[in-house]
Structure formats: structure tokens, C-alpha cells
Amino acid sequence: MRYLTSGETHGEALVAIIEGLPSNLFIDLDFINNELKRRQSGYGRGGRMSIESDVVHILGGVRNNLTIGAPLSILIRNLDYENWKGKDVPRVTRPRPGHADLSGAIKYDLKDMRDVLERASARETAARVSVGAVAKLLLKNFGIVVKSDILEIGGERDREKWPALIDEAKNEGDTLGGVIEITIDGVPIGLGSHVQWDRKLDALLSYSVMSVQAIKGVEIGMGFMSARQKGSSVHDEIFYDGHFYRKTNNAGGIEGGISNGMPIVLRAYMKPIPTLRKPLTSVDIDSKEEVKATYERSDVTAVEAAAVVLEAVCAWTIADEVTKKFSGDSLHDMIENFNMYMKRVEKY
Structure with missing residues (x-):
């Protein structure tokens, strides 16, 4: 499977096209819209969340709520577009440290960095959440569930302290990042492969996670801590009781x-959002003089929203591997192939 997204943060709409879905997959619009609603929630979000109310419009690839094997087209309207349409929006010439503004403008030879930030904005993730929701609907047929948990915000693990920490950062004109854990249950043995570098499941998941705005690091299982331990305390011993199993999961569900x-x-x-109400030092691309960076309406933290986006991109990666492993033009064919494979695994 593959997908593309299009659209800018203050453009008329976001669009996603999904190719490679099997036919006869039920498209639950209420579920997809609820995923979009989850993405807009979270303490520390900015004013735009009071404007937008994301709803998907299916433009093609579905009939009677079932996929027909053709590309699936999704549209999400930007309600804030009406507040920008026809207005003389000033150029952005003061790049924000940590954002794509300066590098993007130089790369694409643009004199208004708004042309960069409009697409680089995390608003684009609304389209990816809709795509991930479709992937979750597919995975549901195979008993695979993707969920998230926030471990830290601003370096703090105590959840009760998060609101006060976010309020403090807001009052200081600052922002906060965090750590998000993704768990994928029900994945069978055998997704991914050791035979080529670009087929390794951990590499594919890491690629997807790192594609999400503001994510600067990813670890699987014990992750970075495994580099500081002896092998005997890292690797998961294998046991057999009618089936193979492990008592620990330091590998995070992926080996080789x-x-x-x-x-x-x-x-x-996730790093702190680079748009600060108390901007950092920058350089104006016209005058080349030292200035304070541009401030655009933004969040204090979007860790909770990022958790939903990360679920989406991980769900997509797993769904893609499921379609490769149990390929079929219809969902019924895929389920039949899956059941045959699982019977073989049980006999091994």
C-alpha cells in the first residue's frame, strides 16, 4: 500500500489518497472522525483547536461504506481557511530556529517563508491520522491493536504535575516536548524480513515515527538502555509450552x-515546538540583520496530539506489512491467507 497527502495549514483543505487497500473493507466514518477529534485534544493546545472540527469526506474508492479496490480519496476541510481567504498576509522573513523555515526557503528558492511553513506545519498530520484510522480498521480484522501512552512531558513523569508545568511554560512564552510510548498488540510472528535492509520491520517503523513533525528520536524495546547492559540481561530467553514464548520483551517484539x-x-x-511566544534570536533574510524570530499562532505542547499521530503512522506501517504478508485483492482473501498462515505457525 502507499499514500500521499496534499494541502497547507491555511489552505482550503487537506487531501489524502490511499492506494492498495483490499476490497470489502468497512469504512467506519464515525471511527475515523473520532480519531481526528482525539488528535485535536490535549492540555496545552493553541487557539486553532477552537476553530477546527475535523471531519472526513470520502471522495472515491468506497461504495455502500465498503472499499471497492480502487484508490481511496479523503478530504478534510480547513475551517480556518475562511479567516485567511482574500487577506493580504504579510511575508515571513524571520526564520524560527528549529523549524523548516530557513532551510526550506533556501532549498526551494522562496522569498516568503510562509510558503514553507504552510506545508511543514503539523496541521498536515490531520491527513495522516485519517489514513492511519483506515489502517486501524484494516488491522482490526486481524486482531491487531495500536495504542499509545505518554510517559513524560517537559521531562516530568508525574502526570498530576503536567498541567502546572504547561501553564508555567505558557506564562514564560515557552514550549514543551515529551516522550510517547506506542504498543502494538496482536502482531503475528513474521512481519518484516531479515533479507534486505529496507524490509526490516524495526527500520520501517522507525522511519515512520521519525517522519512525524518534531520527533527527534526513537527506540524499540529496551532501546538505548541495551547499549549499557550485558547481553545476558538484554536478550529475551526462549521457552516452549506447546508454543514458543518469552518471559521478557526487551527486544520490543522485533528480532532481526x-x-x-x-x-x-x-x-x-518529541522536541518542544519551535514556535515561541518569546521568540529566539534569528536573522532577517532580507536585511541580514539580527532580529527575533517570527511568532505564529501555536501550541504550548502537542504531545497528546502527537501520540495519536504516532499511532496512525505505526498502524499504517503494520497494515502495509500485513497486506504484503497476506496479500489478496479482497479482505476475504487476506483473512483466509492469514488463517492458513496462523495454522502453520501453531504447528511449528
Whole structure:
């Protein structure tokens, strides 16, 4: 499977096109819209969340709520577009440290960095959440569930302290990042492969996670801590009781680039949002003089929203591997192939 997204943060709409879905997959619009609603929630979000109310419009690929094997087209209207349409919006010439503004403008030879930030904005993730929701609907047929948990915000693990920490950052004109854990339950043995670098499941998941705005690090299972331990305390011993199993999951459900039947566990590290109400020092691209960076309406933190986005991109990656492993033009064919494979695994 593959997908593309299009659209800018203050453009008329976001669009996603999904190719490679099997036919006869039920498209639950209420579920997809609820995923979009989850993405807009969270303490520390900015004023735009009071404007937008994301709803998907299916433009093609579905009939009577079932996929027909054709590309699936999704549209999400930007309600804030009406507040920008026809207005003389000033150029952005003061790049924000940590954002794509300056590098993007130089790369694409643009004199208004708004042309960069409009697409680089995390608003684009609304389209990806809709795509991930469709992937979750597919995975549901195979008993695979993707969920998230926030471990830290601003370096603090105590959840009760998060609101006060966010309020403090807001009052200071600052922002906060965090750590998010993704768990994928029900993944069978055998997704991904050891035979080529670009087929390794841990590499594919890491690629997806790192594609999300503001994510600067990813680890799977024990992750970075495994580099500081002896092998005897890292690797998961194998046992047999009618089936193979492990008592620990330090590998995070992936060995040699292949899922091993244990839950897949990964953590993503999100940097603080680079748009600060108390801007950092920058340089104006016209005058080349030292200035304070541009401020655009933004969040204090969007860790909770990022957790939903990370679920979406991980769900997509797993769904893509499921379609490769149990390929079929219709969902019924895929389920039949899956059941045959699972019977073989049980006999091994």
C-alpha cells in the first residue's frame, strides 16, 4: 500500500489518497472522525483547536461504506481557511530556529517563508491520522491493536504535575516536548524480513515515527538502555509450552527485523515546538540583520496530539506489512491467507 497527502495549514483543505487497500473493507466514518477529534485534544493546545472540527469526506474508492479496490480519496476541510481567504498576509522573513523555515526557503528558492511553513506545519498530520484510522480498521480484522501512552512531558513523569508545568511554560512564552510510548498488540510472528535492509520491520517503523513533525528520536524495546547492559540481561530467553514464548520483551517484539509474536513496543522523543511566544534570536533574510524570530499562532505542547499521530503512522506501517504478508485483492482473501498462515505457525 502507499499514500500521499496534499494541502497547507491555511489552505482550503487537506487531501489524502490511499492506494492498495483490499476490497470489502468497512469504512467506519464515525471511527475515523473520532480519531481526528482525539488528535485535536490535549492540555496545552493553541487557539486553532477552537476553530477546527475535523471531519472526513470520502471522495472515491468506497461504495455502500465498503472499499471497492480502487484508490481511496479523503478530504478534510480547513475551517480556518475562511479567516485567511482574500487577506493580504504579510511575508515571513524571520526564520524560527528549529523549524523548516530557513532551510526550506533556501532549498526551494522562496522569498516568503510562509510558503514553507504552510506545508511543514503539523496541521498536515490531520491527513495522516485519517489514513492511519483506515489502517486501524484494516488491522482490526486481524486482531491487531495500536495504542499509545505518554510517559513524560517537559521531562516530568508525574502526570498530576503536567498541567502546572504547561501553564508555567505558557506564562514564560515557552514550549514543551515529551516522550510517547506506542504498543502494538496482536502482531503475528513474521512481519518484516531479515533479507534486505529496507524490509526490516524495526527500520520501517522507525522511519515512520521519525517522519512525524518534531520527533527527534526513537527506540524499540529496551532501546538505548541495551547499549549499557550485558547481553545476558538484554536478550529475551526462549521457552516452549506447546508454543514458543518469552518471559521478557526487551527486544520490543522485533528480532532481526522480523516480528516475533510479542507486543511491539517503541518510544518516540518529541522536541518542544519551535514556535515561541518569546521568540529566539534569528536573522532577517532580507536585511541580514539580527532580529527575533517570527511568532505564529501555536501550541504550548502537542504531545497528546502527537501520540495519536504516532499511532496512525505505526498502524499504517503494520497494515502495509500485513497486506504484503497476506496479500489478496479482497479482505476475504487476506483473512483466509492469514488463517492458513496462523495454522502453520501453531504447528511449528
